[in-house]
Amino acid sequence: MRRSGRLRAAAVGLLGLGLLASGCGGGGGGSGDGTVTIRYSWWGAKDRAELIQKTVELFEKKYPNIKVKTDFAEYADFWSKFNTQAAGGNPPDVFQNSVAFLRKYGEKNILLDLNQQVKAGNLSMKDFRAGLEKAGEVDGKLYGVPVGANTFALFYDPTEFKKAGVTPKDGWTWDEFFSAAQKVSKDGDGLYGAGDNAGVMYLYDLYLRQEGKAFFTEDKKLGFTEGDLKTWWGDWYGKNKDGVLVPAKKAEQVKPKATISADLAAAEFTWDNFLVRFAAETKTELDLGPIPTLDGKKTGQYLSSLMLSGSARTQHPKEVAKFIDFMTHDPEVGKIMGYNRGVLPTNAQYKAFKPTGVNAKIAKYEESVTDKLEPITPHPAGADVAEAAFLRIYGQVAQGKTSVDDAVDQFFSEAKTALGS
Structure with missing residues (x-):
């Protein structure tokens, strides 16, 4: 889930x-x-x-x-x-x-x-x-x-990426990732380049950490500005409208499957141990690749856990x-x-x-990122409510029901109330 x-x-x-x-x-x-x-x-x-x-x-x-x-x-x-x-x-x-x-x-x-x-x-x-x-x-x-424990990873279809002439590698950038997704969406016979993960709090947290920020601060507040979020959501929504990312309506239709395990997308970002579930939901071979970076080095990754x-x-x-x-x-x-x-x-x-099979892939991936891991910032009270709002409100953007600017204003209002700030 x-x-x-x-x-x-x-x-x-x-x-x-x-x-x-x-x-x-x-x-x-x-x-x-x-x-x-x-x-x-x-x-x-x-x-x-x-x-x-x-x-x-x-x-x-x-x-x-x-x-x-x-x-x-x-x-x-x-x-x-x-x-x-x-x-x-x-x-x-x-x-x-x-x-x-x-x-x-x-x-x-x-x-x-x-x-x-x-x-x-x-x-x-x-x-x-x-x-x-x-x-x-x-x-x-x-x-x-x-x-x-788990950490975030890029899930991708190696066959489709190879056809597009792209190999996810350590140090690649966000621009290179979206360029690869665009190539796949053009050549994939109806397959989209990636799922639209702009509403995933943990992914945005990694991006912010690459900038030296974080979703939550030590003093229990949001660690980014309205302008930061407008750029993030605006960039992803623009690529959604361009046909690079899976449209919101199609993503809803295949739930509870993810877009990659439903064979709608060639890539998706989520927790690495989800590979066990995804592999059981699709016959397509999937692999785990490194998180794109801003500077070719810092991924912002950390271990989370049950x-x-x-x-x-x-x-x-x-x-x-x-x-x-x-x-x-x-x-x-x-x-x-x-x-x-x-x-x-x-x-x-x-x-x-x-580990064998997909479990071996997960173990190999975690070993490959061990030296990149950073400490996690404890979530403040209300973080769960803020996360739910982040996903829901971007979903309204992706469905064309609200503008990015209005969505950002709504999120900051709800998140500040949830965090008591």
Whole structure:
């Protein structure tokens, strides 16, 4: 499921959550024989649930005094239920989370600061790849631990690009990318050069980082001007009208597929681990290529991740910490999960899983960009609402329903309200 679409759903009801007291009420139960039960919830499809259930069985075998009650749902349903539970003071003890929600939930005292459990020796933050041990830190508190990581990539059809005489390569520029897309759209027999990804917040964030800016600043505000956004949206919409990019109407018709997996486009930008999904949706061979640059060097890339977080209201923080530790470090868990939630977070799991096919392509790509990665800026509270607005409002531009100038004004108004700035 696309992150932007998922975040739109997650935004519903979040503002209704009240401040919760830490360390009381809620949580799983205990029994007279010393057995503790914790509740574990996540979002995802049935295939993820089947894999996770296997890892839970491994954990319970190693820790027979800890029982894990599991629950999962599709993204929107997960967050709807979670918000209700959190507002009622009874969220799951441990749950799947992402960087977009750490600060929001942390500021509402919903998340357990895991630093104390690290100090107590119940959770290790050692042996993580590429600085991922810092991914869940916000304002000095540890609110999440990565279970998988990904980074942005160019997805492309190597056959079509070869026909157009273009090979995506390190250091190529945005001008070269759009020139390649134009060649493909002219020679592709109805195939468009690329999907229109101007409304993808994470892609624009990379572009801004290449300019020395960022979508969000450390002081929880937008890190770009109205003029910056008018240029970005204006350039992409111009290429859309010129027939280089997939028209909005056609992109809508093939959802939930992406334009590249629906064989409408020869290129698209998204998270590298989506290759698993796209490869299952199309017979066209796809490959991963480098992000275009402004200066031939800086891509602005960073690792994002799915995480496990604990509830501040859990009665069993020690058991929650041991559970998170097992799920992020145990090699057998790595073999079972593979890249379902992204490339594995710790060296022990990464080495234990031997990727083949599309997973091998993802691993190769991540290794190729390791030396280009930069720290991620923690998202402010309201980032999910801003992301949803960014996608929705550009969608109105792409559909010809509003002008770029009016769309930019609308976005800044909605984003400032969401961010409280």
